[in-house]
Amino acid sequence: MLTVIVISLFLPEIIYDYNTALKQAGKRERRIYAVIMLISFVILILYSFKITIPSPHGIITKVIGSLFRIET
Numbered sequence: 001m002l003t004v005i006v007i008s009l010f011l012p013e014i015i016y017d018y019n020t021a022l023k024q025a026g027k028r029e030r031r032i033y034a035v036i037m038l039i040s041f042v043i044l045i046l047y048s049f050k051i052t053i054p055s056p057h058g059i060i061t062k063v064i065g066s067l068f069r070i071e072t
Contacts (some may be wrong), residue, residue: 002048010041 014037022030046053 006044006048016018
């Protein structure tokens with residue numbers, strides 16, 4: 001049931017965005033949009049099938065720590 005909800009919410013959003021903003025966007029913006037939407041769609045579909053994915057918390061903490069020289 002959750003899978004149907006995810007699909008039924010994503011499909012109208014993609015159609016609406018295409019009819020409004022994406023018609024005027026360049027190729028780069030369309031690609032970025034497509035990648036972000038695809039990643040979020042895949043994550044939500046995996047969640048709807050109760051498949052856990054690892055948290056990016058550790059990677060984000062390491063990247064921010066190395067950029068700003070923060071020790072935790």
